Amino acid sequence: MTNQTCATSLQSFWEIDSSGYSSKHQKRFMLWGFIALYLLISAATVWLLKPGHEFGLLRRAEFGSVTISGILSQVQVLVLIMLSLSKSFKTAIVLNVIGMMIVLQAILLDQSYYAAPNLIIQAGAACIVLLLSVYRKKLEKKLAAVEAQKEKLEVLYREVAAAGKLLSRRNMELQECNRIMESNEKQLNFLAMYDSLTGLPNRRMIINRLEQLIDESQHKENSFAVVFIDLDDFKKINDSLGHHTGDLFLQQVAVRFNAGIHPGDFLGRLGGDEFSLIIPRSLSQQELLNYVNSLRIALLERFVLDQKEIVITASFGIAVYPKDGDSAAELLRAADMTMYKVKESGKNEVLFFNTEMQQSLMERIRIENCLREAIENNELSLVFQPQYDAHSHGLRGFETLLRWNSAELGAVSPAKFIPIAEETGIIVNLGEWVLQKAMERFRDVHRTCAVKPILSVNISVVQFMEPSFVPMIQRILEQTGFDARYLEVEVTESVCICSMEQVLTALHQLKAMGIRIALDDFGTGYASLSYLQKLPIDTLKIDKVFIDSIIQERESHLMVGSIISLAHHLGIDVVAEGVETNKQLDYLQSRGCNYIQGFLWGKPLAGSQLEELLSKQPERVAG
Missing domain, CATH: 3.20.20.450 (EAL domain)
Structure with missing residues (x-):
């Protein structure tokens, strides 16, 4: 029988023992039952081995009593093994010693030499009990170690399960954070590049677009135009109707401008009542004038806000790349200066940047x-x-x-x-x-x-x-x-x-x-x-x-x-x-x-x- 088989047998017995005899009274009854059975068998063995005690069938066979005593000795061994298996090692040893003394008494006092095999059986039983005791202790240690490992594994399993739940929760939180961050990033990008009031590109995005066009035009030798637009006397609207109405009005102006521009053109708000239009197409001066003038005329149509009619005009200054500037800053500055020239000359007009303005701009840059x-x-x-x-x-x-x-x-x-x-x-x-x-x-x-x-x-x-x-x-x-x-x-x-x-x-x-x-x-x-x-x-x-x-x-x-x-x-x-x-x-x-x-x-x-x-x-x- 292998160690694994023994361990399985013992475990099965203990499971039966613990389940079948769970109460103290049952265990005590079983123990005293084994003791009584062992002592009874010992007494019967001694009685059988005494001369003149054969009767019935035992008289017909020369070794009938010896055979029966041998069988009884085997039963005693089984009792001792059962006691050992039920953790009553000391009781088993004591009974084994008693049994051996009874057999020795029969041999020495009654001259019953047929009992010698019983003595050998008892001695073997003692060895078996001792071996079982040692083996059981080792097995219990192994089982205790296995149980401890099992408990540790269960603890680890619970910890892993808890960690898994925590990680799952953290993962969900991270996903939510990522979602919020992506949403905030989109919002920040929008705020960084677009005007929050009108939804148009802001100054930063306008400059980026100009720089992009300048880079492309240097390779293809194309030209494009920048229009600086400023609403005339917009402050009067804010002062008379309030800033909220002024904001609503700017939104409507943006919508009207958007409706009138070419699909490929780029309209943005520089700030306040200032807008910028980038025309990334090579148009003649007359074509540019007609196009921008159409926007000026479209703006003259009445606006209606809160059942109030508002009429406004705007001043338009145009600068053309590369004639009027070779950088985004220079183009915007030229268009801005041109727009202010319109303001000085009476407003509500379209004007191109010219040489005189160029000289004024150069002087300004020098200052x-x-x-x-x-x-x-x-x-x-x-x-x-x-x-x-x-x-x-x-x-x-x-x-x-x-x-x-x-x-x-x-x-x-x-x-x-x-x-x-x-x-x-x-x-x-x-x-x-x-x-x-x-x-x-x-x-x-x-x-x-x-x-x-x-x-x-x-x-x-x-x-x-x-x-x-x-x-x-x-x-x-x-x-x-x-x-x-x-x-x-x-x-x-x-x-x-x-x-x-x-x-x-x-x-x-x-x-x-x-x-x-x-x-x-x-x-x-x-x-x-x-x-x-x-x-x-x-x-x-x-x-x-x-x-x-x-x-x-x-x-x-x-x-x-x-x-x-x-x-x-x-x-x-x-x-x-x-x-x-x-x-x-x-x-x-x-x-x-x-x-x-x-x-x-x-x-x-x-x-x-x-x-x-x-x-x-x-x-x-x-x-």
Whole structure:
């Protein structure tokens, strides 16, 4: 019998034992039954082996009793084996020893030598019991090891099953995350390349398309056209009907343009009320003019929004590759400049970029390139124009004016370089430089002079709308140690076309720092009288255009008087710019204008001229 067979037999017996005799009483009964049977057989064997005990059939055979005793001994061996299998090894050994002693007694005392084989059987049974004991212990160890392995495997199986469920759940979560990421990526790509309001390609995608066409045209020597489109007086729609209606209107304009363009052309929105049309076909100038003019005419048809009819026109500027530019930036700049020429000449027209514009563009590029290095080359300087009390002639303060003397271009007028600086974003660095230098200068003025005049600094709308604008002013105030109460920032009316919420937030932050706010060039730009109530301004500056004509023109005469009166009712001081004659001064004084600024009483001062003027002033400063 192999080890596997024995293990199977034992396991089967134990299963029967554990299932058939599960209770303690049954096991105890079985044990005592085996003991009783063994002792009974031992007694019967001794009795049979005693001389003179043969009877019946046993007398007829010479070895009948011996045979029967041998059979009984075999039964005893089976009993011992059964006891061993039922884990009663000690009991089996004790009974085996008792059995051997009984046989020895029969041999030694009764001289029954026929019992010798029984003694051998008992000795063999003892060996079998011992072997079974040893074998069973080993087998139990193996079974225990197998059971432990089984339990470990079951634990591992459960862990693997749990891990499988977890992995399955994680996989589902990853799939969901991938789906969300793909959806977000598509949305981000759309937002990166398309205008969210109209669904048209945005500036970035327009530039990408231009660069692609330029690359293709260089190999095939093709030409194409770029049209810059700007709606005329779109701000009036926003002001009168609200921004929501303005957005709906832009959507309808996009739909109308799309309906009128060639299937292969590329229409996009650059931002605000500006659109761009790329025509990737080689058309003659007349064909281009007719095509773009058809779009202009189509736009003239009335729009209906919220049961209101709206009529609008647009200005169109056309630039052609490669004649008008060999890069996306140059083409857009040329088309943009052409569109502004249309604006200057009366709007609602189509115009092509020409040689004169090319010269103007080249000059502009030259100014831009030199301007980028102006700070580093130390070509910039500041002058300060005094502001006086219109009645007492007392000094109020100074407006800071920027001057540029280029090593390459010579003295460049602010009217030329400031617009370019604003369009290119250079104004942000220029404005910071002006604030830094002006505050440093007037910090020293306040320390050394008896008077403390107000320092007014012009702020470009581009600079003003930068998120870092207010923190930048706060940082310069801390660096220079200049008292914020004597700083006045001048913003132009163009801030009114920006986000009013952002404008108000920035202005209130400046006011909280103690800085004064002045609205510059009032009456020439975008501001309506309602803005005077919304904006937290301290000072209103009337543009020189109105001051120049207050004596000759009745309209300007009445307008300036009304502006002064309205500002005073709102608690706002008024500064008149560009006052050059006594007649102008007399009129402004009669209307109660608070302060004047102009060549009549003071030109812009540079260098030591500032200190000379301050040394002649009384200690008290107006304002």
